[in-house]
Amino acid sequence: MATRAKLTESEAADRLAIRELLDAYAHCADHRDAEGQKALFTEDTRFAVFMDGENTSPTYVLHGREALTPIFDDLNRYDVTTHFNGQNTVTVAGDRGAGELYTIAHHVFTEDGVRQIMIASLRYYDTYTRVGGDWFFAQRELILDWSETRRLAAAAAP
Amino acid sequence: MATRAKLTESEAADRLAIRELLDAYAHCADHRDAEGQKALFTEDTRFAVFMDGENTSPTYVLHGREALTPIFDDLNRYDVTTHFNGQNTVTVAGDRGAGELYTIAHHVFTEDGVRQIMIASLRYYDTYTRVGGDWFFAQRELILDWSETRRLAAAAAP
Amino acid sequence: MATRAKLTESEAADRLAIRELLDAYAHCADHRDAEGQKALFTEDTRFAVFMDGENTSPTYVLHGREALTPIFDDLNRYDVTTHFNGQNTVTVAGDRGAGELYTIAHHVFTEDGVRQIMIASLRYYDTYTRVGGDWFFAQRELILDWSETRRLAAAAAP
Numbered sequence: 171m172a173t174r175a176k177l178t179e180s181e182a183a184d185r186l187a188i189r190e191l192l193d194a195y196a197h198c199a200d201h202r203d204a205e206g207q208k209a210l211f212t213e214d215t216r217f218a219v220f221m222d223g224e225n226t227s228p229t230y231v232l233h234g235r236e237a238l239t240p241i242f243d244d245l246n247r248y249d250v251t252t253h254f255n256g257q258n259t260v261t262v263a264g265d266r267g268a269g270e271l272y273t274i275a276h277h278v279f280t281e282d283g284v285r286q287i288m289i290a291s292l293r294y295y296d297t298y299t300r301v302g303g304d305w306f307f308a309q310r311e312l313i314l315d316w317s318e319t320r321r322l323a324a325a326a327a328p
Numbered sequence: 329m330a331t332r333a334k335l336t337e338s339e340a341a342d343r344l345a346i347r348e349l350l351d352a353y354a355h356c357a358d359h360r361d362a363e364g365q366k367a368l369f370t371e372d373t374r375f376a377v378f379m380d381g382e383n384t385s386p387t388y389v390l391h392g393r394e395a396l397t398p399i400f401d402d403l404n405r406y407d408v409t410t411h412f413n414g415q416n417t418v419t420v421a422g423d424r425g426a427g428e429l430y431t432i433a434h435h436v437f438t439e440d441g442v443r444q445i446m447i448a449s450l451r452y453y454d455t456y457t458r459v460g461g462d463w464f465f466a467q468r469e470l471i472l473d474w475s476e477t478r479r480l481a482a483a484a485a486p
Numbered sequence: 487m488a489t490r491a492k493l494t495e496s497e498a499a500d501r502l503a504i505r506e507l508l509d510a511y512a513h514c515a516d517h518r519d520a521e522g523q524k525a526l527f528t529e530d531t532r533f534a535v536f537m538d539g540e541n542t543s544p545t546y547v548l549h550g551r552e553a554l555t556p557i558f559d560d561l562n563r564y565d566v567t568t569h570f571n572g573q574n575t576v577t578v579a580g581d582r583g584a585g586e587l588y589t590i591a592h593h594v595f596t597e598d599g600v601r602q603i604m605i606a607s608l609r610y611y612d613t614y615t616r617v618g619g620d621w622f623f624a625q626r627e628l629i630l631d632w633s634e635t636r637r638l639a640a641a642a643a644p
Contacts, residue, residue, distance in 0.1 A: 175619075176495035177502055179334035185502075186335055186343075193415040197428070200473075223566065250381065250473050252449045254430055255415040257509040257571040270513070272570055276449065278474045287476070291568045291592065303333075315516075315566050316594045318603070318638050325446045325475035337492035344493055344501075351573040355586070358631075408539065408631050410607045412588055413573040434607060436632045445634070461491075483604045483633035 184262045187305045188298050192271050195307075196253035199275075204242035211235045212299060216309045224293075224313050245277075249285075252276040260298075267298035267305070278322060287322040291315045342420045345463045346456050350429050353465075354411035357433075362400035369393045370457060374467045382451075382471050403435075407443075410434040418456075425456035425463070436480060445480040449473045500578045503621045504614050508587050511623075512569035515591075520558035527551045528615060532625045540609075540629050561593075565601075568592040576614075583614035583621070594638060603638040607631045 177185075191210055198207035211217075213235050221229040232238060245251055253275045260269035270293060277288040292312055299308040335343075349368055356365035369375075371393050379387040390396060403409055411433045418427035428451060435446040450470055457466040493501075507526055514523035527533075529551050537545040548554060561567055569591045576585035586609060593604040608628055615624040 175499060177498040178495060179336060179340075182335040182340055182495075182498055183333060189415075190417060193417050196415060196430075197417070252430070252432075252473055254432060254449075257505075257512060259506060259509050259513070272512075272568070274568075274570060276474070287474070291570075315568055316592070316603070316638070317640050320639060322474070322476050323478060325448065325477045337494060337498075340493040340498055341491060347573075348575060351575050354573060354588075355575070410588070410590075410631055412590060412607075434632070445632070480632070480634050481636060483606065483635045 181262060184267070184300075184305070185260060188260055188262070188267055188269065189258065191298065191305050191307065192258055192294075192296075193255060196255055196273070199242070199245060199253045200251050202245055204239065204245075207242050208235050208238050211238065211307045211310075212301065215307055217241070218309075218311045220311065220313045223315060228311075248277045248279045250278045262298075265300040266308075267296075269296050269298070270294065271296065285322045285324065286319060288317065288319045290317045339420060342425070342458075342463070343418060346418055346420070346425055346427065347416065349456065349463050349465065350416055350452075350454075351413060354413055354431070357400070357403060357411045358409050360403055362397065362403075365400050366393050366396050369396065369465045369468075370459065373465055375399070376467075376469045378469065378471045381473060386469075406435045406437045408436045420456075423458040424466075427454050427456070428452065429454065443480045443482065444477060446475065446477045448475045497578060500583070500616075500621070501576060504576055504578070504583055504585065505574065507614065507621050507623065508574055508610075508612075509571060512571055512589070515558070515561060515569045516567050518561055520555065520561075523558050524551050524554050527554065527623045527626075528617065531623055533557070534625075534627045536627065536629045539631060544627075564593045564595045566594045578614075581616040582624075585612050585614070586610065587612065601638045601640065602635060605634045607633065 195207060195210055215235055217232040217238060218228040219230055220226055232241070253273055256272035258269055258271040260267055273292045273294065275290045275292055279286055279288070292314060295311040295313070296307060297309045298305050353365060353368055373393055375390040375396060376386040377388055378384055390399070411431055414430035416427055416429040418425055431450045431452065433448045433450055437444055437446070450472060453469040453471070454465060455467040456463050511523060511526055531551055533548040533554060534544040535546055536542055548557070569589055572588035574585055574587040576583055589608045589610065591606045591608055595602055595604070608630060611627040611629070612623060613625045614621050
């Protein structure tokens with residue numbers, strides 16, 4: 171691990187801005203704000219999805235911010251989603267950054283009158299770029315580590 | 329997202345103190361320290377609970393720190409709880425702050441000899457206030473996004 | 487909670503380095519990098535495991551970095567793991583630190599052709615020490631709050 175004597179005020183600001191970028195993605199997803207979600211990406215962004223885990227070939231790759239529309243619109247079929255973010259590790263050098271983020275994405279839906287939950291355990295390998303003072307996703311590689319679908323019996327009212 | 333050139337040492341301290349406030353709430357909850365939990369709130373705090381998700385009417389609203397006692401005491405019926413905190417986003421201006429926090433609260437209990445778990449997927453919309461150098465919850469709005477109750481089969485000993 | 491007027495650049499660096507230590511542990515675990523994981527500990531580290539929760543006697547205690555090998559090798563029997571880190575609280579004084587970390591560790595495996603998941607809800611009480619500029623685990627106390635094993639039905643392809 172790199173030895174670091176101090177965290178300068180500008181590096182701390184960069185790290186906070188990148189963490190806010192990661193969390194804004196989750197907030198927009200869970201609020202079905204597809205336009206807000208797309209605005210977090212560069213116009214020529216690359217978004218690769220690995221449904222079979224790490225060190226496999228991508229299941230599909232999307233090029234450009236506009237190509238993300240169907241992905242984010244797809245969330246509309248869920249009653250509620252929770253993109254729960256865990257740890258992220260980031261390195262920053264000038265106007266570029268790279269990092270990993272753990273996310274467990276919960277998707278609640280109703281099928282044939284049965285309430286269910288689909289859980290996707292994800293890790294994102296990202297590159298970030300600063301344009302005009304703001305940070306954007308230049309690339310996201312979404313790794314699906316495991317997933318689960320099961321019936322969801324709501325808690326009884328307390 | 330606001331452009332930020334640097335994160336000053338005082339703003340960094342405020343952000344850390346607010347994060348510690350959020351995590352102290354979880355720690356006190358999971359240790360059944362109701363007095364410690366109440367001490368994180370201002371005396372005239374407002375605590376609103378939305379059991380039907382965002383953009384609904386509150387299920388109930390509590391006024392004042394002392395009114396929180398039954399809520400926190402209610403945790404005593406669980407064998408163990410885990411208030412697992414994810415991402416939080418915060419804005420700070422002077423002695424006031426506001427933010428959102430993701431929490432998945434796990435409640436393990438035994439009923440009729442059957443071990444069960446109740447999971448509540450929560451988001452908190454909070455306002456924070458600094459009084460005498462320390463940060464407190466001025467208001468918490470607890471949103472229940474979804475919940476689940478199921479049997480809990482413990483892992484076999486390794 | 488301690489009143490703090492500012493977070494100095496060196497304290498911020500220490501806190502970041504310790505958080506990176508915690509997250510490196512998870513990354514190494516999930517990538518079956520046992521050597522990398524061991525390298526995060528001091529040579530004379532102490533690792534105590536409490537399978538019956540807090541305020542109990544340790545189930546076992548390991549002394550020294552090399553004694554950790556079987557623990558980390560044991561992860562090899564899982565198809566995939568996700569060590570999902572939540573909140574951590576840390577205090578730092580000079581070259582020593584102490585803290586608590588919430589982790590929900592997910593272990594996916596296949597037994598008799600049936601895919602299953604074992605979930606362990608953990609909290610770590612740690613002490614950290616700085617040696618030669620880098621931070622290491624001087625001690626970890628792993629508390630198992632609750633665990634679960636269940637069948638894992640993967641999500642259908644979207």
